[in-house]
Amino acid sequence: DAKTTQPTSMDCAEGRAANLPCNHSTISENEYVYWYRQIHSQGPQYIIHGLKNNETNEMASLIITEDRKSSTLILPHATLRDTAVYYCIVSSSNTGKLIFGQGTTLQVKP
Amino acid sequence: DSGVTQTPKHLITATGQRVTLRCSPRSGDLSVYWYQQSLDQGLQFLIQYYNGEERAKGNILERFSAQQFPDLHSELNLSSLELGDSALYFCASSVEQGYGYTFGSGTRLTVV
Numbered sequence: 001d002a003k004t005t006q007p008t009s010m011d012c013a014e015g016r017a018a019n020l021p022c023n024h025s026t027i028s029e030n031e032y033v034y035w036y037r038q039i040h041s042q043g044p045q046y047i048i049h050g051l052k053n054n055e056t057n058e059m060a061s062l063i064i065t066e067d068r069k070s071s072t073l074i075l076p077h078a079t080l081r082d083t084a085v086y087y088c089i090v091s092s093s094n095t096g097k098l099i100f101g102q103g104t105t106l107q108v109k110p
Numbered sequence: 111d112s113g114v115t116q117t118p119k120h121l122i123t124a125t126g127q128r129v130t131l132r133c134s135p136r137s138g139d140l141s142v143y144w145y146q147q148s149l150d151q152g153l154q155f156l157i158q159y160y161n162g163e164e165r166a167k168g169n170i171l172e173r174f175s176a177q178q179f180p181d182l183h184s185e186l187n188l189s190s191l192e193l194g195d196s197a198l199y200f201c202a203s204s205v206e207q208g209y210g211y212t213f214g215s216g217t218r219l220t221v222v
Contacts, residue, residue: 034210043112043200043213044153087153097143097166098211100153 004088009105012082018075020104022088025069031092033064035073036100037084044087044100047073078108113137114214116201122220128189131217135182135203141165142184143204143211144176148197159184160206191221 005023012018024033035047048055048062050071055062061074075082087103113136123129135142144156146169155168159178170176173191178184188195198218202211 038153041147041198041216041218043114043202043215044211046210046212049210097155097158097168099155099168100145102152 004090004101006086006088006101006104008102009107011107011109012075012078014080014108014110015077018073018078018082018106018108020073020075020086020088020106021070022072023070024088024090027068027090028092029068031090033062033068033071034089034091034098035060035062036087036089036098037082038087038103039081039084047086078106080108080110082106083108112212112214114139114201114203114212116199116214116217118217119215120218120220122222123191125191125193125221127191127221128187129191129219131186131188131199131201131219133184133186133201133203133214135184135201136212139203139205139212140182141204141206142178142182143202144170144184144186145200145202146197147200147216148194151197153200156186188219193221195219196221 034049036044038044050062064071085103089098115134140161142159146154156170158166176186198216200216202213
């Protein structure tokens with residue numbers, strides 16, 4: 001599975017959009033981009049995933065560049081409850097397993 | 111409630127002992143995954159089962175073993191426990207390989 005690179009930490013003001021970048025320059029054509037988050041010591045929570053096209057759900061939007069080498073997770077209106085570690089993971093449907101890196105610690109500030 | 115049930119939530123045991131962690135996947139999910147999260151290691155993939163068969167192995171120690179039963183629940187057995195095995199152990203499930211997981215709330219194991 002391709003490796004991902006994320007900033008270690010980011011801050012965001014409450015009510016503003018949080019844009020979390022992820023680089024995955026070695027991604028293969030059959031590999032998906034997944035985003036999860038972990039709030040404190042709770043179980044990681046699925047946010048969104050995509051292959052080529054941009055995706056949106058009730059939690060977030062995922063923007064994947066045309067060359068698929070990077071992506072951005074957008075939380076449109078961050079709240080204090082969005083403070084968490086956000087993981088960007090690349091994985092193919094063949095392997096199934098998701099390998100978590102260190103993620104980005106997002107701190108949403110009042 | 112994610113639909114993935116892990117028991118017990120907390121476990122304190124002594125070094126050298128053996129424990130069993132249990133996971134009931136979300137209804138309809140065939141795949142079960144186990145992860146270990148310690149303070150200095152992050153989330154480490156241990157092992158995956160799909161419909162009763164082992165499908166992938168990660169950084170799982172020989173002292174650890176797992177299985178998935180016909181009713182699809184899974185157990186992670188940890189033996190000859192060491193202080194360094196103290197961690198959060200998460201189970202996740204998915205309908206099939208390649209789909210997003212749903213995680214349980216974890217079992218916090220403390221070895222004293």
